[in-house]
Amino acid sequence: xxxxxxxxxxxxxxxxxxxxxxxxxxxxxxxxxxxxxxxxxxxxxxxxxxxxxxxxxxxxxxxxxxxxxxxxxxxxxxxxxxxxxxxxxxxxxxxxxxxxxxxxxxxxxxxxxxxxxxxxxxxxxxxxxxxxxxxxxxxxxxxxxxxxxxxxxxxxxxxxxxxxxxxxxxxxxxxxxxxxxxxxxxxxxxxxxxxxxxxxxxxxxxxxxxxxxxxxxxxxxxxxxxxxxxxxxxxxxxxxxxxxxxxxxxxxxxxxxxxxxxxxxxxxxxxxxxxxxxxxxxxxxxxxxxxxxxxxxxxxxxxxxxxxxxxxxx
Amino acid sequence: xxxxxxxxxxxxxxxxxxxxxxxxxxxxxxxxxxxxxxxxxxxxxxxxxxxxxxxxxxxxxxxxxxxxxxxxxxxxxxxxxxxxxxxxxxxxxxxxxxxxxxxxxxxxxxxxxxxxxxxxxxxxxxxxxxxxxxxxxxxxxxxxxxxxxxxxxxxxxxxxxxxxxxxxxxxxxxxxxxxxxxxxxxxxxxxxxxxxxxxxxxxxxxxxxxxxxxxxxxxxxxxxx
Numbered sequence: 001x002x003x004x005x006x007x008x009x010x011x012x013x014x015x016x017x018x019x020x021x022x023x024x025x026x027x028x029x030x031x032x033x034x035x036x037x038x039x040x041x042x043x044x045x046x047x048x049x050x051x052x053x054x055x056x057x058x059x060x061x062x063x064x065x066x067x068x069x070x071x072x073x074x075x076x077x078x079x080x081x082x083x084x085x086x087x088x089x090x091x092x093x094x095x096x097x098x099x100x101x102x103x104x105x106x107x108x109x110x111x112x113x114x115x116x117x118x119x120x121x122x123x124x125x126x127x128x129x130x131x132x133x134x135x136x137x138x139x140x141x142x143x144x145x146x147x148x149x150x151x152x153x154x155x156x157x158x159x160x161x162x163x164x165x166x167x168x169x170x171x172x173x174x175x176x177x178x179x180x181x182x183x184x185x186x187x188x189x190x191x192x193x194x195x196x197x198x199x200x201x202x203x204x205x206x207x208x209x210x211x212x213x214x215x216x217x218x219x220x221x222x223x224x225x226x227x228x229x230x231x232x233x234x235x236x237x238x239x240x241x242x243x244x245x246x247x248x249x250x251x252x253x254x255x256x257x258x259x260x261x262x263x264x265x266x267x268x269x270x271x272x273x274x275x276x277x278x279x280x281x282x283x284x285x286x287x288x289x290x291x292x293x294x295x296x297x298x299x300x301x302x303x304x305x306x307x308x309x310x311x312x313x314x
Numbered sequence: 315x316x317x318x319x320x321x322x323x324x325x326x327x328x329x330x331x332x333x334x335x336x337x338x339x340x341x342x343x344x345x346x347x348x349x350x351x352x353x354x355x356x357x358x359x360x361x362x363x364x365x366x367x368x369x370x371x372x373x374x375x376x377x378x379x380x381x382x383x384x385x386x387x388x389x390x391x392x393x394x395x396x397x398x399x400x401x402x403x404x405x406x407x408x409x410x411x412x413x414x415x416x417x418x419x420x421x422x423x424x425x426x427x428x429x430x431x432x433x434x435x436x437x438x439x440x441x442x443x444x445x446x447x448x449x450x451x452x453x454x455x456x457x458x459x460x461x462x463x464x465x466x467x468x469x470x471x472x473x474x475x476x477x478x479x480x481x482x483x484x485x486x487x488x489x490x491x492x493x494x495x496x497x498x499x500x501x502x503x504x505x506x507x508x509x510x511x512x513x514x515x516x517x518x519x520x521x522x523x524x525x526x527x528x529x530x531x532x533x534x535x536x537x538x539x
Binding site for chain 1 (some may be wrong): 381453
């Protein structure tokens, strides 16, 4: 029988996400997908899914779900509290659930956690992705967040995988202070002064958790900041709007923007920032772009190697 | 064809810009659109997105397939022989100006020192070029508006502008493809849908298209000016 997962309580902001929608930015469609793709990939790994399977991105407080059939699930984030039928269970580990099981994620230390369900969530592919685009109102569950009473269809089928736990090096941890690496945007020599001001101070993550971008709070940057012509924007772009307070773009960014860029954060830094809760201190470290290119080549294969998970019967 | 020097700049580890010019012009944007199509069709695998802007092409790539220098070479090779751009399409958008559909038409008229009918006449006389799409699905950055009807954006953006609304923001005009917040002054509304999620062809307008706004017969409400 097909698994159906009933949403008993949706949590604060829970959406269906995969690794995003590529190839349509020239028509105005945001890439979207998991804000912290690393955590979703690891969760998919633990339940034997391909990395591109759709899961649930949960923000601050996750949902409470009831399962109709036996399956495997995993929750990955920064110390999410996981309750299986009211009893504390581990995150970063394959969990077996049965008919009637209730899974709740009442809190987490990071900003977002990811739930993967064996087989992946079976909402329709829209332009190659199952990700929810909240602003344009499509993808995922009718383009919206989970609501009470929703049922999440899953692509079941293959045998339930062996239970696994992430090796400690892949368990996500971060403190109240994080450090992220970025490279400068070479096209804006007039931003040299602004760049120096940006690096010299520690920044604090602003109060909103927004999939579009992470707002930083600190001493306003006074250096030159003319508007520039609208153009495409990479994830991790550090924009400098007129307020002098930078914004780091995340996966659900608009396709084009007209603020000058101080630089671009690398893929691991994006994952770190996507987990940073309001008030977290962030220091930005300027590195050569070649270093970030190496990081960009390395991080995904490292997550895809099966040995990231210690396969063992628990 | 006039030779232009293109410059390629890295935009972080997985993206780059192909810079064609510095100023907004149809000639520069023609080149941008030709380059976009050459890169899209000529480089192919490992290039995930090709996004034209006013003066540059933004390219996202898979760093496991391309290094910056190998992609740079491939782009230069692909763009040696530009594909001829197809003839621009002319898209006519019927618009109901003023009244409930264009609540800011009176303000635009008074700020411009014109009557509402004159604003409508000037707006419908223009032939607008789609430079590129972006921001939201199907939103077209149009060029070619008559400076006489340029009007500053609203000091306080609306939380919800209905999809199809036709607005003026500074020296730009455009159509909101879907309900969204917005700070442009709304002068009318079209019933033509610019965006349908899930359609094989999800957006109506394409870069390079020409757009003409046509007043919908009998629907112009400029009373009380």
